[in-house]
Amino acid sequence: MFLKEIALRSFRNWEGQKVEFSPGLNLVTGKNAQGKTNLAEAVFFLCTGFSPFAGREKQIIAFTKDEAEIIGKAETAFGGVTVDIRLFSGKRKQIEINGTPVKKAGDLLGNVNAVFFNPDELKMIKEAPADRRRFLDVAISQLRRPYFYELLRYNKILEQRGRLLKDPDEELVKETLSVWDAQLADAGSYLAVCRKDFIEKLAPRAKEAHSVLTNGEENLEISAETRFSSGTKEEIAAEFYEILRENYERDRRAGFTTSGPHRDDLKIEINGNDVKTYCSQGQKRTSALSVKLAELEIMKDAS
Numbered sequence: 431m432f433l434k435e436i437a438l439r440s441f442r443n444w445e446g447q448k449v450e451f452s453p454g455l456n457l458v459t460g461k462n463a464q465g466k467t468n469l470a471e472a473v474f475f476l477c478t479g480f481s482p483f484a485g486r487e488k489q490i491i492a493f494t495k496d497e498a499e500i501i502g503k504a505e506t507a508f509g510g511v512t513v514d515i516r517l518f519s520g521k522r523k524q525i526e527i528n529g530t531p532v533k534k535a536g537d538l539l540g541n542v543n544a545v546f547f548n549p550d551e552l553k554m555i556k557e558a559p560a561d562r563r564r565f566l567d568v569a570i571s572q573l574r575r576p577y578f579y580e581l582l583r584y585n586k587i588l589e590q591r592g593r594l595l596k597d598p599d600e601e602l603v604k605e606t607l608s609v610w611d612a613q614l615a616d617a618g619s620y621l622a623v624c625r626k627d628f629i630e631k632l633a634p635r636a637k638e639a640h641s642v643l644t645n646g647e648e649n650l651e652i653s654a655e656t657r658f659s660s661g662t663k664e665e666i667a668a669e670f671y672e673i674l675r676e677n678y679e680r681d682r683r684a685g686f687t688t689s690g691p692h693r694d695d696l697k698i699e700i701n702g703n704d705v706k707t708y709c710s711q712g713q714k715r716t717s718a719l720s721v722k723l724a725e726l727e728i729m730k731d732a733s
Contacts, residue, residue: 477544559695619667635724
């Protein structure tokens with residue numbers, strides 16, 4: 431896959447400019463505050479439909495402007511693709527792929543793939559499990575579009591189940607909770623299978639990349655911290671459903687669902703030591719880079 435060009439209008443400090451890329455390695459150079467990172471952000475937005483930095487899309491529209499636009503042209507294994515994204519300060523963004531409007535933002539995923547790395551990626555190593563789950567979710571969603579929609583479905587069901595658990599009507603909760611349990615187990619089992627497959631591809635590639643970066647002096651190991659590390663989708667769904675039933679009293683007291691893929695984590699170790707807790711800042715940076723290089727190889731294999 432090769433991104434040939436990107437045109438930006440009112441995207442941060444970019445106004446009416448087009449950048450053409452060549453196959454292979456491209457270097458973007460310039461002084462501080464000239465828009466180098468903004469260009470990288472635009473490329474990632476073109477591929478995923480969201481920013482790795484901004485919490486709201488309005489933040490990436492240039493000051494004094496009410497809308498922005500990103501147009502990218504790429505060559506993929508399946509032919510040429512043109513993506514046009516328009517952002518508005520007062521309404522939802524509009525996306526066209528090869529001139530055809532798409533109704534769902536998730537339909538953008540997988541048309542052009544990107545791996546984004548910047549200093550903030552250290553959160554994946556240093557901070558909470560949610561940051562590592564986010565890494566998994568973004569990467570897998572680009573590779574498997576249905577994963578994105580199942581993730582949305584899972585989170586909606588999780589929210590509904592949480593509301594029900596807080597309901598003071600005990601009879602109502604017991605009568606209806608099983609419906610939500612079955613749906614949550616179905617969606618969660620799909621997420622678990624996809625994450626398992628991705629981590630199995632990620633771990634050996636990250637191990638190899640880290641060995642190269644450290645001249646073979648360090649051994650990087652990545653594994654999943656989850657209740658659902660093996661089994662088919664059907665087997666995991668059945669297991670998850672039983673766990674939800676067994677945890678009813680605990681979940682009821684807590685007011686939320688205490689087990690499931692939303693509690694998953696990645697275990698990342700160097701020479702048997704947990705990177706987050708025991709390793710140096712340099713080792714954390716190298717680990718983060720190794721993981722992103724592994725993600726890159728997986729994307730290359732897919733596209």
